[in-house]
Amino acid sequence: MPHTQHPIEILRFNTCGSVDDGKSTLIGRLLYDSKSLMEDQVEALEKSADITGGGQINLANLTDGLRAEREQGITIDVAYRYFATPKRKFIVADTPGHVQYTRNMVTGASTANLSIVLVDARQGVIEQTRRHTFIAAMLGIPHLVIAINKMDLVEWRQERFQEIRDEIEDFLPKLDVFRDVKFIPISALHGDNVVDVSKFTPWYEGPTLLAHLENVHIASDWNLNAFRFPVQWVNRPNNPTDPMLHDFRGLSGQIASGIVRKGQQVAVLPGCIKTTIKDIWTYDGSLAEAFCPQSVTICLEHDIDISRGDIIVGLDSLPGMGSALRARICWMSTRPLQAGKRYFLKHGAQTLQAVVTQVEGRINMETLDLEPGPTEFRANDIGVIGLKTAKPLVYDGYTTNRLTGSFILIEQGTNATVAAGMLFPPLEVVKPEYTDFAI
Amino acid sequence: MSSYHLDHLQYLETEAIHIMREVAGEFERPALLFSGGKDSICLLRLSEKAFRPSDLPMPFLNIETGHEFPELIEFRDRRAKELGAKLIVRTVDEAIQKGWATPARGEISRNKLQIPALLGAIEEFQFDCAIGGARRDEEKARAKERFFSFRDSFGQWDPKAQRPEIWNLYNARVNPGENMRVFPLSNWTEMDVWQYIKKEHLAVPTIYFSHERECFRRGGQWIPVPPPHADATKPDPYAGARPKPTEPLKQLVVRVRTIADMISTGMIESPADSVDDIIGEVSAARVTERGTRADDKASEAAMEDRKKAGYF
Numbered sequence: 183m184p185h186t187q188h189p190i191e192i193l194r195f196n197t198c199g200s201v202d203d204g205k206s207t208l209i210g211r212l213l214y215d216s217k218s219l220m221e222d223q224v225e226a227l228e229k230s231a232d233i234t235g236g237g238q239i240n241l242a243n244l245t246d247g248l249r250a251e252r253e254q255g256i257t258i259d260v261a262y263r264y265f266a267t268p269k270r271k272f273i274v275a276d277t278p279g280h281v282q283y284t285r286n287m288v289t290g291a292s293t294a295n296l297s298i299v300l301v302d303a304r305q306g307v308i309e310q311t312r313r314h315t316f317i318a319a320m321l322g323i324p325h326l327v328i329a330i331n332k333m334d335l336v337e338w339r340q341e342r343f344q345e346i347r348d349e350i351e352d353f354l355p356k357l358d359v360f361r362d363v364k365f366i367p368i369s370a371l372h373g374d375n376v377v378d379v380s381k382f383t384p385w386y387e388g389p390t391l392l393a394h395l396e397n398v399h400i401a402s403d404w405n406l407n408a409f410r411f412p413v414q415w416v417n418r419p420n421n422p423t424d425p426m427l428h429d430f431r432g433l434s435g436q437i438a439s440g441i442v443r444k445g446q447q448v449a450v451l452p453g454c455i456k457t458t459i460k461d462i463w464t465y466d467g468s469l470a471e472a473f474c475p476q477s478v479t480i481c482l483e484h485d486i487d488i489s490r491g492d493i494i495v496g497l498d499s500l501p502g503m504g505s506a507l508r509a510r511i512c513w514m515s516t517r518p519l520q521a522g523k524r525y526f527l528k529h530g531a532q533t534l535q536a537v538v539t540q541v542e543g544r545i546n547m548e549t550l551d552l553e554p555g556p557t558e559f560r561a562n563d564i565g566v567i568g569l570k571t572a573k574p575l576v577y578d579g580y581t582t583n584r585l586t587g588s589f590i591l592i593e594q595g596t597n598a599t600v601a602a603g604m605l606f607p608p609l610e611v612v613k614p615e616y617t618d619f620a621i
Numbered sequence: 622m623s624s625y626h627l628d629h630l631q632y633l634e635t636e637a638i639h640i641m642r643e644v645a646g647e648f649e650r651p652a653l654l655f656s657g658g659k660d661s662i663c664l665l666r667l668s669e670k671a672f673r674p675s676d677l678p679m680p681f682l683n684i685e686t687g688h689e690f691p692e693l694i695e696f697r698d699r700r701a702k703e704l705g706a707k708l709i710v711r712t713v714d715e716a717i718q719k720g721w722a723t724p725a726r727g728e729i730s731r732n733k734l735q736i737p738a739l740l741g742a743i744e745e746f747q748f749d750c751a752i753g754g755a756r757r758d759e760e761k762a763r764a765k766e767r768f769f770s771f772r773d774s775f776g777q778w779d780p781k782a783q784r785p786e787i788w789n790l791y792n793a794r795v796n797p798g799e800n801m802r803v804f805p806l807s808n809w810t811e812m813d814v815w816q817y818i819k820k821e822h823l824a825v826p827t828i829y830f831s832h833e834r835e836c837f838r839r840g841g842q843w844i845p846v847p848p849p850h851a852d853a854t855k856p857d858p859y860a861g862a863r864p865k866p867t868e869p870l871k872q873l874v875v876r877v878r879t880i881a882d883m884i885s886t887g888m889i890e891s892p893a894d895s896v897d898d899i900i901g902e903v904s905a906a907r908v909t910e911r912g913t914r915a916d917d918k919a920s921e922a923a924m925e926d927r928k929k930a931g932y933f
Contacts, residue, residue: 189628261764262757264810271629273808289785406625414642419675427674434671436639436789441625465670473625477638477671490646514785528790531646590790597794602787 190266193400196275196290198318199300200310204331208300208370209263209276212392215377218265260290269396284313284562285514288602291318292588295400296325298391303336303367307349313547315350319357320510320564320604322584325398326363329391334369338382343367356550359581362398366391404474409440409448409496410578410586412530413488417479432463432479433488435531438585440496442480443471450486451493451576451612452503458483491532493576493586501578501586502608506539507569510580513559515593515600519567520558525600526592529575536591540568569603579607630817634667637805639789640768641671644750644803645678647793651750651803652709652743655681657697658880659814659825660754660806665700666821667805680707682751684738686731687714687858688847688882696826711742729861730885740776743800750793750801758810768807774798812903819896831876831894837864842887843875859884 197205212218263274275290291297297318301311318326328350336342347365354363366375367383368391374380377392389397417432442448446459461481462469472478480494495501513519519538527536543554544565552566559565580587591601627635644651653668655661668677681701685694701708713731716722716738724734743751757764767783769791784792795801806814818825836843847859857863862884864870875888893899 191626192629192632261761262808263764264758264808266810266812271810285785289787292787293789401626404625414639415646415672417672417675430674432674434642436635436642463674465673475627475632475635475639477635477642526794528792531643533794585788588788588790590787590792592792592794597792597796599784599787599792602785 190270191400192271192273193296193395193398194273194275194294195296195298195395196277196287196294197298197300198277198287198291198314199331200302200308203300203302204370205300206261206276208298208329208331208368208376208391209274211370211373211376212274213263213265215373216265216267216392260286267392267396272395284317285512285602287314287317288321288512288514291321291323292602294318294321294323295403296327296395296398297323298327298329300370301328301330301346301350303330303332303342303346306346309547311350312353312550315354316357316545316547316550317512317564319359320512322359322581324361324403325400326360327391327394328363328365329370330365330367331370333367333374333382334372338367338380340383340385343386353550364388364394364398366394405439405583405585406473407440408499408501408578408583409442409446409494410438410501410583411435411442411480411494412438412532412586413490413492413494414531415490416488430481431485432481433494434477434479436477437472437474438530439474439583441471441473442496444469447497448482448494449497449500449612450482450488451495451501452574453486453488453492454612455484455486456497457486491530493530495576500611501576502610503574503576503612504608505571505574507536507571507575507577508542508566508606509569509589509603510564510566510606511559511591511601511603513561513563513565513601515598516561517593517600518558518560519563519601524594526594527569527571527575527589527603528592529577529589530586533592534575535572536569538567539570542566542568576612577605577608580604582607630813630820633806633809633813634670634817636789636808637667638671640791640803640805641668641752643791643793644752645672647791648750648801650746650748651679651752652682652746652748653677653679653752654683654754655697655701655708656683656754656880657693657700657826658754659818659829660756660809662700662823662825663806663809663814663817663821664752664754665704666817666823669704677704677706679752680709680746682709682711682742682746682748684735684742685710685712686735686882687712688731688862688884690826690828690845690877690880690883690886691848692826692828693880696824700824709742709746711738711745713738716741732881732885736776743776748800749795750803752803752805754806755804756806756809756811756814757804766804766807768804769793770802770804771795772800772802776800778802812900815896815900815903819900825896826880828877828880829899831874831892831898833872834875834888835870836873836875836888837868837870839864839868843871843873843890845875845883845886845888846870847883 199205261276265272277287277290299314330343330346367386368375375390379390412435413433414435417434419427419430421427444459449456460483462472463479463481521538521541524537526533541556543552544556544563546553578586587605589603590599593600713734721741722734722737755763765780767786771784835846847862850857873890876891877886878889880886893902
């Protein structure tokens, strides 16, 4: 690797599939074959007596870090791995296949650019395959790879590969959100088509998995439409000795979407106050413009009472505002969700109380259809609910904005995170006539 | 590639700044764990980027084992002063005197004794959050850590009951007596840390650079010879950590790759005397950073066990 590196991008991906599909083995293979493993890691592997017959290292033990996992041979929790090639840096979330750990897949996948869904070539498409593909689509992950693994165990037959591909392409149109979908025949155990091209698949003309990860176009994955800036922290030095610092009124946060420029007109919500961007302050100097996902400190023309949780938005495309919400959620708790229960709802930089007003329906993972009728959600159920918040929420639909369209629910008392929520688009946006032009 | 684009260091930086501001926004009494080591040096710069021009809204906290490299202590104190931050230091010795910590018979390392000392400091100052510089690429158990890692009222980590972390929505709620450990550098690698130090022109303690030092061989590592026992009226703080007659001394050109304290840090033989040299060395390295940490070599689950007990 050269010492002086030109700017390189980070690609975040997660792996999912059902138990024994070979997820951890695949990541171990990527690390091993891309020479990202260190001698003491290999030494630790050997020390833990995981040399299987034939002198093969058990690659899964690289990611199964906790004692219980090694004992049971399963992956309990999301494990994060890091490796780099001269082209890109990678953050890998190894997410478990056990149905009871679907919440961890949501965790690992929510920040990913790309999902790898593993399919065992012998078993073909099973409920977990549908569930994981569906979750990746629901989370709005732009890029999907279907890695058909253990091809060596089906004699590298192209017909088998095509059969599985056809079956997945049958239900993909229902999940019409992926920017690209790639099918790759691999053997994670032996390394075929993972880093090195397999000699067993002359019929396959696509890239190896690593080549695809290195080259898939991710520059446009960040949302540069509609400016949204949730205020995280009010930056007021209150320094009496320095006049510049004494008057400094900054609003610190991370741009959730869009671009902002000095001199631009913006609205502060939910107060509905219009003002102008006076300065985009950073530790490294003022900026003329800033974009998602930069962290900056914004100074406004007018001294308005603004606190954590308020949102500064561009005027060209306004968000919705309301306290009656509809959302798709993934339920993550062993205590069921029921209508009438109260939770804390965290959205952007604010937390407010919310009550579940309605349980509309649950997704049937076989058909991927929404079925009405359940009175409660159990752990790992995905469905649609109605919510009412104690104060109006400023939000966008999840499909147009991943960060201002998402929320989590927190159980009161235990403080457990019990749901990941994706909001449906608002029925109407904030209306200009409600805007207070007073200042 | 559009101009509205962040390279990997800018991406890691904005993610970390967002997390530090969440801490300031969500917690009443946070602290930042600052040892003077390279990871926490990055944390300091990130806290400046997150909170300037205001004062840093949290004090620095360091737990000393009593076996620190003097260069590290000097650096730590100077940086805290330069940044105008309040520095709180608590020691393993105090924890032993107060009866919070009991050294195991025959155990020389004070690494584990930092746990009760840290928990004691958290209780003393009623901290509800401690920001640390741990990274997931350091170790297998750390790879499973969340950004916001919940600790119960005993300071314990329960890896099987971690709160799911979705998008950038961190659940920071704790009940009285409980606390959170927050790790803004979770997604950083050793290489990222050095590249960031280079990019930001950050000063680091001189022991990271090549220098001459008297060492002895123990457990497959070069251990630095501790400073002489000056005060004969007190017990030798380095008892057991001094070279035995069977461990001959050797003058070597070495540096540290990772810093624990003097008795659990293996020195590596290296001519690297600039950040650029170190970056070159890291990219060519064939063992992990923690491969030079005696405290992790105890068993395959050494880190997992310490973290469950309240280690950071």
